[in-house]
Amino acid sequence: MSFLFEIYSHLESKLKTSKRWQSFDRSDLVLIYFAGLCLTPHPVFIVSAETDEPKPKQENGIHVTGKKDQRDREILRTPNSISRLNEQEIQDAGINRTGDIDKQVPNFSIIDSGSRNFTYFNIRGMRSIAFSEPAVGLILDGIPLNDNVALNTELYGLESIEVYRGSQATLFGKNFQGGVVEIKTKKPNNLSEGKITFDIGNYKKQETSVYYNAPIIYDKLYFGVAGKTTEREGYLSNVTGFYYPNNRPYELPVEIYKTHPDGRKGQAGRFRLYFTPNQTFEADLQISAESFDDGSLNLVNYLGAKSEREKALLQGCVAAPTNCSKLYGTYVNRVNGDRKVYWDYEGKSNVTGNTYSLSTTTKLPHSNLKTASALRKMDIDPITADSDFTKVDQNRSIYIEKSTTFLNDIYLESKDKQNPLQYKIGIYASNKVTNIDQAKEHRVQLYVINDFPGFNAPTQEKNLSKLTDKNISFYTHNSYTFFERFTITLGARLEKQDSRLSHSELAVGPSSSNPIGDTLLLSDPYSIQNRYNYNVSRIIFDYKPIENLMFFIGVSRGYKNAGYSTVVNIPTKASFKPEINDTIEAGIKSEFFKNKFGLKYTQFYTETQDFHVIRAINLSQYVNLNAELVTIRGYELETYVKPQKDTKLGLSAGYTEGIFNRFQDTVLNRNFNGKWVHFIPKYDILSYLQYRNEFGIFLRGEFQAVGQMYFAADNTVYSDPYYVLNARVGYEKENLSAYFYINNLNDRYYFTSYIDGTFQAVPGAPKTYGFILTYKI
Numbered sequence: 001m002s003f004l005f006e007i008y009s010h011l012e013s014k015l016k017t018s019k020r021w022q023s024f025d026r027s028d029l030v031l032i033y034f035a036g037l038c039l040t041p042h043p044v045f046i047v048s049a050e051t052d053e054p055k056p057k058q059e060n061g062i063h064v065t066g067k068k069d070q071r072d073r074e075i076l077r078t079p080n081s082i083s084r085l086n087e088q089e090i091q092d093a094g095i096n097r098t099g100d101i102d103k104q105v106p107n108f109s110i111i112d113s114g115s116r117n118f119t120y121f122n123i124r125g126m127r128s129i130a131f132s133e134p135a136v137g138l139i140l141d142g143i144p145l146n147d148n149v150a151l152n153t154e155l156y157g158l159e160s161i162e163v164y165r166g167s168q169a170t171l172f173g174k175n176f177q178g179g180v181v182e183i184k185t186k187k188p189n190n191l192s193e194g195k196i197t198f199d200i201g202n203y204k205k206q207e208t209s210v211y212y213n214a215p216i217i218y219d220k221l222y223f224g225v226a227g228k229t230t231e232r233e234g235y236l237s238n239v240t241g242f243y244y245p246n247n248r249p250y251e252l253p254v255e256i257y258k259t260h261p262d263g264r265k266g267q268a269g270r271f272r273l274y275f276t277p278n279q280t281f282e283a284d285l286q287i288s289a290e291s292f293d294d295g296s297l298n299l300v301n302y303l304g305a306k307s308e309r310e311k312a313l314l315q316g317c318v319a320a321p322t323n324c325s326k327l328y329g330t331y332v333n334r335v336n337g338d339r340k341v342y343w344d345y346e347g348k349s350n351v352t353g354n355t356y357s358l359s360t361t362t363k364l365p366h367s368n369l370k371t372a373s374a375l376r377k378m379d380i381d382p383i384t385a386d387s388d389f390t391k392v393d394q395n396r397s398i399y400i401e402k403s404t405t406f407l408n409d410i411y412l413e414s415k416d417k418q419n420p421l422q423y424k425i426g427i428y429a430s431n432k433v434t435n436i437d438q439a440k441e442h443r444v445q446l447y448v449i450n451d452f453p454g455f456n457a458p459t460q461e462k463n464l465s466k467l468t469d470k471n472i473s474f475y476t477h478n479s480y481t482f483f484e485r486f487t488i489t490l491g492a493r494l495e496k497q498d499s500r501l502s503h504s505e506l507a508v509g510p511s512s513s514n515p516i517g518d519t520l521l522l523s524d525p526y527s528i529q530n531r532y533n534y535n536v537s538r539i540i541f542d543y544k545p546i547e548n549l550m551f552f553i554g555v556s557r558g559y560k561n562a563g564y565s566t567v568v569n570i571p572t573k574a575s576f577k578p579e580i581n582d583t584i585e586a587g588i589k590s591e592f593f594k595n596k597f598g599l600k601y602t603q604f605y606t607e608t609q610d611f612h613v614i615r616a617i618n619l620s621q622y623v624n625l626n627a628e629l630v631t632i633r634g635y636e637l638e639t640y641v642k643p644q645k646d647t648k649l650g651l652s653a654g655y656t657e658g659i660f661n662r663f664q665d666t667v668l669n670r671n672f673n674g675k676w677v678h679f680i681p682k683y684d685i686l687s688y689l690q691y692r693n694e695f696g697i698f699l700r701g702e703f704q705a706v707g708q709m710y711f712a713a714d715n716t717v718y719s720d721p722y723y724v725l726n727a728r729v730g731y732e733k734e735n736l737s738a739y740f741y742i743n744n745l746n747d748r749y750y751f752t753s754y755i756d757g758t759f760q761a762v763p764g765a766p767k768t769y770g771f772i773l774t775y776k777i
Contacts, residue, residue, distance in 0.1 A: 079542035079552035081165040081602040106636040106654030114297040119152035125632040125658040126178025137176035144174035157211030157226035167558025170491025173409035173428035177558035188213035188222030194777030201770020205232040227269035234260035261346035266292030294349040302761040347385040396441040403434040420481040434467040459509030465566035491538035501564040523569035553586040565623040576624040581608040596642040603635040616757030627663035682707035698730035711754030722750040742769040
């Protein structure tokens, strides 16, 4: 490995010279670049992540495939940090939903807020948060799904998963500053094929997924159907009745009755028509629907963790030594209460989504013209929760959101992937309309009388918002290869955003004059409209001394769109500015010894202006703030070795360090300069050993570790480092396979997220095990 550090030292000296770029205005750079394109007499080409997918060849009905996936070779020669999982690798890793992907990819974490409806992707510290556009996007069969519900959905009928790290503003139609998770499902063709999978496990888990593709008219028209149903019992225990034997509250309570309120169930399906009337045109029509009933929020008291109780015990003994015995009794007797909650109201979480999309490809003489159009409707109706998190019936939270998104992406890309000149140039437009009804229901009469004169409990304090967001962008990503060894890649993006927020705050509840319900206006309604122009660029140099070795270095700018906080009644606090980040990265990719050894390593440094940070004003109002300057640095490593044909040993590791250089919190009126950025794990590690032989025996063991992650800007609330062990054993035949699996074998209790302004945190899944049966149709 010493030669890698020598190479990096050489690259690092070159990186220092990149500071001269800071003296140039980036808008000037982009104008010069576009002028160059206009003066070029020949088309300019790019190294695109998307490639033509040749139809499977058939010989007497037998599907013929190569030993090495061609897409893997293309990624090896693409100067970008990309992780890829093919269909077999997805099955081996046990990926069933988007929430399973981050465990297999370095510097990628998924922040679960306790509900499928609010899940945020995080790559290299570029993370999504409430109210803002996703920093990391999900693209399914070429269609960007840019709502938070889509980020935590079920997966079925998959072909591949690719995770791009770093800004992809110039490569994909929709801008994503942190990266992209691109998922492709099985495309129908002349070969009839399908698979059905049954998964049963503890917590009464039952899952069934299926897909089937077949031709309708040979070589012309094909169809595909796929679907999934899922159900399991909740991990939490809500103790709804208990008593204390000796009437001492610090002693272990005797439970009378408990429920498991966070159970999950749902179904999803997809119908697909693939039409190829001739050699030059193809169309892909998809209709998908999903509906989930996820029960209560998966939230527990942060101090319920053993490590946090130990801290509370020590702090309490210092403050009040005479109470140490009482505190110690509380600590000892409730060690096993990690997943217990005490709620008077359990709540629920319901979501439905429907997507209608059409993608086309027209093969021109020297290029391909591709289009993607989609209509997506998403309803959260409703999320309800016990917002005081106690047995006392004080408050409940209610959230309803309905959104409709139209999008169109049209681009021209090079056809001959062997040509040294590659190009991609496109136009992307979207229009999203969102209506949000967020309420807090006050159920204590004294509170209602004091704050809402004339009303009786229960009274709802409602924030009603309507958001419209229109975007149109022009993007291009191009490359040229010299002497088959040196390649320069240039990309640019020009985007215009027009957004508007209409907001009102009111109280709705029964009154003495109208028991059915009256309305009280709490603050003046307001509307805000903002327009932004974004102008970003990218340049990458790569060198391929031999076929299976690449070095690359690049500079890029990315951004996350501006937006509005929808639950604040002060117009001046509602708007937040766009987030702009500049990144320099360098890396190496290699494969040797006939693909028995592979290595990918990338190091990066990012400066971010106006970094988005969410802050609770109170339990009813939250705002997004802009931290003036944040620096993020780190690296990611992926490597594998195949000591013999049946065995594979893999390792991936990522490290990310995010620091607030300048951040004045205007809500708390505090300075957080020098603090670690919260919701960024310091490191993640995956190591696995896998064995598969010709007799059908399959074995896989995994070690996963995640570093400390802060949950607050002052770094006082955090998740400790943890590791989990997973195991999978199977027997595989041509058409029928069976597997037994155990996840979190060591039953580690850890947190994945935290709710600002509360002591409520989201715990990770406990030990789960089950049996999977797969039959190929």
